[in-house]
Amino acid sequence: MVKGISGSDIAVPGERLTIGIFGKRNAGKSSLFNLLLGQDYAVVSSQKGTTTDPVRKAMELEGIGAVTLIDTPGYDDDGTVGSLRVEQTLKSAAGCDVALMITDGREDVLDRRWAEYLEARGATVVTVSKEEISEGGGFSSSARETVFSKIKVAIDARNTAEAPVTILGGLVGQGDTVVLVMPQDKAAPKGRLIMPQMQTIRELLDRKCIPVCVVPENLPAALGMFPSGPALVITDSQAFAAVRRAMSDVFGKRVEAEAGSSDTNTGTSARESMAWNTDAEVISDVIGGVPLTSFSILFSRYKGDIRIFKEGALAIDSLRPGSRVLIAEACSHRPLSEDIGRVKLPAMLGKKAGDGIIVDVVAGADWPSNLGGYDLIIHCGACMFNRRLVLSRIAEAQAAGVPITNYGLAISRLATVGK
Known part of the structure; x- marks a missing residue:
């Protein structure tokens, strides 16, 4: 927090x-x-x-x-x-x-x-x-x-x-079960969890919630453990599409089975209402009454300004061959074959806008003094930066008239999952 x-x-x-x-x-x-x-x-x-x-x-x-x-x-x-x-x-x-x-x-x-x-x-x-x-x-x-x-x-x-800012806001309460979907790829070194996952788990424990951590392959089995569904599902952005399919498969059947019943699941209905009324800005979807979000989307609010990031994600629709995108990473590391910022996002942007799109990548404290030449900035979740630095970069982008978003919202938009 x-x-x-x-x-x-x-x-x-x-x-x-x-x-x-x-x-x-x-x-x-x-x-x-x-x-x-x-x-x-x-x-x-x-x-x-x-x-x-x-x-x-x-x-x-x-x-x-x-x-x-x-x-x-x-x-x-x-x-x-x-x-x-x-x-x-x-x-x-x-x-x-x-x-x-x-x-x-x-x-x-x-x-x-x-x-x-x-x-x-x-x-x-x-x-x-x-x-x-x-x-x-x-x-x-x-x-x-x-x-x-x-x-x-x-x-x-x-x-x-100033009111305190937390990762989960009002999404969960004491005793709630939360399923966290955490792919263990090359970006997650053996024996370690990435920082957003670790911090989210810690906050859930501090709130006396029940975190259930799974890899995407085990998600259907995990969802089947809860008769009325968990209070929330949080996924890594890379697994958004797979998680949405799994939730639709499990909860879609449940919704169909309950449609003809006079017994309404008031808990799920209340949970859905709560999510959209108080924390709608960080909910990507509600499937079978269960809210779905991602670590990156949660960190959009925790580390920056999610409303500006959401507006920035819409600029993806206007990208064309020749458009120039800046990808900013908080930490410095050797690029991996599955690297989100240097491999996966550029590939997704190229598929959406065409092979002629220009992608520049900066890491750590490196940040262009002139942002005017960019059509979009995509920032990482900034788990290694403090909130003040991210807000400062957002202010610079706005002053230059350049849309800015983050990894999670960009991936959601590119996958047509985000709302």
């Missing part, structure tokens, strides 16, 4: 609160970074521009949770190489939940512009002057606590105004 913008109880990269430290060269960013960590991690010197690339470190903050702390190059750097360093600082800003700005306490045009920029990117800006945390040429004994206190106050204030 994303608790507003507080640190998560699940210490995975995409669930950590991200705190970036910003300021001019020699403002004391790296020294403050080390102070907050409680260790000499970043290089510190009196020479301007010592920090040439963002430095990241995961840590736990009492009362806040799991966070990623980022030390950034000074935003006043100049020259050819300096501009490249500032570009890295700009990239770091895109994913920051909290921007900790260290200044000399005086009014400064550049500091103000950066504060406005960071706020516009959705970060909560916390300003600390060197004077209030310094003593005798170094940090005061209370400096660390002063900074942590400021961060916590800012987070608490923002969380008061």
Whole structure:
């Protein structure tokens, strides 16, 4: 669960609160970074521009949770190489939940512009002057606590105004049985589950639900275990068509058998009504009264803005030979023969739009500075990114007038399953 913008109880990269430290060269960013960590991690010197690339470190903050702390190059750097360093600082800003700005306490045009920029990117800006945390040429004994206190106050204030975002929303309740369809292909290394599956299972357990995990081949047998059907079926996007067929086969027969009966399954009817009235945006279909969705669609809402993603998926219908599509992956990995972003999606797009379609793929922090040449952006589920970074990319796409969607909704549209 994303608790507003507080640190998560699940210490995975995409669930950590991200705190970036910003300021001019020699403002004391790296020294403050080390102070907050409680260790000499970043290089510190009196020479301007010592920090040439963002430095990241995961840590736990009492009362806040799991966070990623980022030390950034000074935003006043100049020259050819300096501009490249500032570009890295700009990239770091895109994913920051909290921007900790260290200044000399005086009014400064550049500091103000950066504060406005960071706020516009959705970060909560916390300003600390060197004077209030310094003593005798170094940090005061209370400096660390002063900074942590400021961060916590800012987070608490923002969380008061923001409702928590969860993976499952109002789809399930305590005691509900949920079937999760999880193909074990080459993209799922032996002995491990992919992150969206793991996080969804954890949330189901936290809610006291009963998760039933199966591969697609065993789905019919699993569905047959429940007389009135499970409360929800969640599938990997790649198995959407097969899962829909299996559900239709199992529940279609059941619906036909019950059609002439006076005993109506009120539980299923109520469940169907609940799904469409409160969480319709993440339901792809309702088959035999059982809602169907996918991990990617759930993460569309959890990590980004599902309504914008749904609108973006409609742009697939307009793709033609010569159209240009950007596919963005959060994690970096060696492409596999069954890779979704580099193999399967491009093939599906080519089949839909023609062989002349142009597909570019970026991974990790790589992201084009100019999106104007694209007709569509398809982002992965972003399990390795925090929500702030995904929302930042959505905002950039909208500013450039480029439709954006994600893997699950794109696959649903291409397979004519999504609604």
